[in-house]
Amino acid sequence: MRVVKHPILGDDRRKRDAAIIVDGNRVDAITGEPIAAALMAAGIRKFRVTPRFGSPRGLFCGIGRCIDCVMTVDGQPNVRTCVTPVKDGMIVETQTGLGKWADEP
């Protein structure tokens, strides 16, 4: 959910000028915001599953330190979504384990 009205920061007037494809579904986003912000705004909180136990992980530190939030972005695995800005048309996938490069068998 987006924080549109705010008593101190005022109204958020940014336009949702971009769309990213998340596991095949279109998610509206704002160019330049972190991918994780666009996902959380759309209610998506599970970003990847761990290699051995398949347990879910999501945003933890929000500032690029913990690597809990990594996903496969445009075919590249292990991208920190909390510090990677949205570009229109990005393809974002829930990552399984360590992920695979797009050109890996």
Added chain:
Amino acid sequence: MGGRTVKTTQVAVIGAGPAGLAAAIEVARAGGSVTVIDENAKPGGQLFKQIHKFFGSREHRAGVRGFHIGEQLLVETRELNVEVLLDSPVYALFPDKTVGYIHDGKEVCLKAEKIIIAAGAAENALAFPGSTLPGVMGAGAAQTMINVHRVLPGKRILMIGSGNVGLIVSYQLMQAGADVAALIEAAPQIGGYGVHAAKILRAGVPIHLSHTVKRAMGKDQVESVEMMELDARWQPVAGSEKILAVDTVCIAVGLTPLTELAWLMGCEFAFVPGLGGHVPKHDLNMETTVPGVFVAGDISGVEEASTAMEEGRLAGTACAEGLGLLERERARDLKTVIWERMNALRTGPFGDGRRKAKDHLVGLPVGGYE
């Protein structure tokens, strides 16, 4: 270092938070060339998520909100033509004071005469069953989401920890439209300022002292949390477990200085619990045991944005003095004013402890690991 770009500067500052920016401003004001390097896309460090009013005296811009102080710092850096390199993580420091960083996928070397490390701190984690579930996050992460990116991390929140970060972020989550179900604190008393605690109590958020989290439950994300009471010996009180329906758990259990770069540089360290753990030893000028390498802000002990800025100013002034840009007398006058302001910040029930910890750190002998 074949293939890498090599640039030069007089002072390299690592970190564009309040400490690093304030340091750079002082160097530039004295006429030195200075380059600030930060891995983020925007300068300001943690300042832009601090939308509350600051404490302290008027010189400390008390009553001014953190993000406005950040904007002012940015105006000054622009006016003084300070070079601020963004999207540039620093990955190495070499003994000849060359800084290695990556920009746009390329390695760059910046050769400096003095280095100021102002890398800040990271939030501590807390391990409990279910703590890896999506929806469990640092309080700072939640603060970043609501105040910088304007997205709510969840609808109904349990906050763990009653220090200032826990108290302030609880209030800010409510300002952003979330419901804070409760705040729990393992200690028998509130850790942060009474004013901040009073604000969230007035807003109807219960603060449970001597309580901790037993586990977080949920399949793909947090659906509920079990909390329990602790006795005087910090042991669980049998039968005190309670289930709380929340979708988000925020952890605010302290910060640890981000000291890797100071370790790399060979700085001597001391373990000072009151400053957040292992911190580089430094003198009154913020110079470490490695000549020409300075620290400022949270890396030299976790405090507040206002003290971080003063430490930055001190390091910047001392660098300018060391480079011969400021005469000794003039530098001493400038530094005396900063020391006085800093001591004024380190007073009161919370400041006193930090001042003692800092005095201890500054007084440690050079030579060996403490």
